[in-house]
Amino acid sequence: MCPLPQQPSQTTKSPRDVFDNIFAFPPNRDTLGGTCYFIVGNEGNILIDCPALDQTNLDFLRSHGGVKWLFLTHRGAIGKTAELQQNLSCNILIQEQEAYLLPGLTVTTFTQEFTITPTVKVIWTPGHSPGSSCLYYSDLGGVLFSGRHLLPNQKGEPVPLRTAKTFHWPRQINSLQKILETLTPETLNYICPGANTGFLRGKRFIDQAHQRLASLDLPALLKTQPIL
Numbered sequence: 001m002c003p004l005p006q007q008p009s010q011t012t013k014s015p016r017d018v019f020d021n022i023f024a025f026p027p028n029r030d031t032l033g034g035t036c037y038f039i040v041g042n043e044g045n046i047l048i049d050c051p052a053l054d055q056t057n058l059d060f061l062r063s064h065g066g067v068k069w070l071f072l073t074h075r076g077a078i079g080k081t082a083e084l085q086q087n088l089s090c091n092i093l094i095q096e097q098e099a100y101l102l103p104g105l106t107v108t109t110f111t112q113e114f115t116i117t118p119t120v121k122v123i124w125t126p127g128h129s130p131g132s133s134c135l136y137y138s139d140l141g142g143v144l145f146s147g148r149h150l151l152p153n154q155k156g157e158p159v160p161l162r163t164a165k166t167f168h169w170p171r172q173i174n175s176l177q178k179i180l181e182t183l184t185p186e187t188l189n190y191i192c193p194g195a196n197t198g199f200l201r202g203k204r205f206i207d208q209a210h211q212r213l214a215s216l217d218l219p220a221l222l223k224t225q226p227i228l
C-alpha cells in the first residue's frame with residue numbers, strides 16, 4: 001500500500017512552466033530547497049530530482065501523463081524517491097556510485113552517460129558529489145539541467161560553487177571543462193539549475209549558457225576557498 005502523501009497547505013504552489021513542455025516545481029524542503037523539473041515528451045515524461053510528496057504535485061504529474069523516468073542529479077536530491085516510485089511506478093535513474101543510497105528499490109544505473117530518448121541524455125559530472133550528473137535536452141537549442149553542479153550566483157551567473165561539503169573541487173572544475181568541450185554555443189542555450197533559483201529574480205532559466213560558462217576563469221576558480 002502506498003504511503004499517503006502530505007496534504008497541500010493553503011500556500012502550496014503549483015509547478016510553473018519554464019518552456020511549453022518543461023515545468024519547475026517549488027523548492028523542496030526534503031532536498032534542502034532543491035528545484036526539480038519535469039519534461040513532458042512523446043516518448044515518456046522525465047522528472048528531474050524529487051519534488052515535495054504532496055497531493056498537488058502528484059495530481060499535476062498524473063494529469064500530464066505520469067512519470068516514466070525519475071532522474072536524480074546527485075545524492076542530495078533523493079528526497080522521498082521511494083514513495084514517489086510507489087505512487088507513480090516510475091523508473092529511477094542515478095549514477096552508479098550513489099545507487100547504494102536507494103536500498104531495496106529497482107534502480108537503473110550508468111557510468112559515464114546514459115541515453116533516455118533521442119533528445120535526452122544524462123552526463124556524469126562528478127565533483128559536487130561522487131555521482132553528480134546533469135541531464136541534457138537537445139531541443140530548444142539545448143537545455144542543461146545542472147542539479148547542484150552549476151548554480152546561479154548572486155548575480156544570476158552560472159558557476160560551480162565550492163562548499164564545505166563539496167566532494168572533490170578539481171573534479172568539479174574538470175566536469176565543467178568537459179561540458180564546455182562537448183557542447184557549443186549553438187547546442188547549449190539554457191541552464192535550469194537545481195537550486196539557488198531565487199537568484200534568477202523571476203527568470204526561469206539562465207540564457208546564453210555556453211557563452212557565460214566559457215567566460216569563467218577556471219584556473220582562478222580552482223583556487224576558490226569553500227563557502228562555509
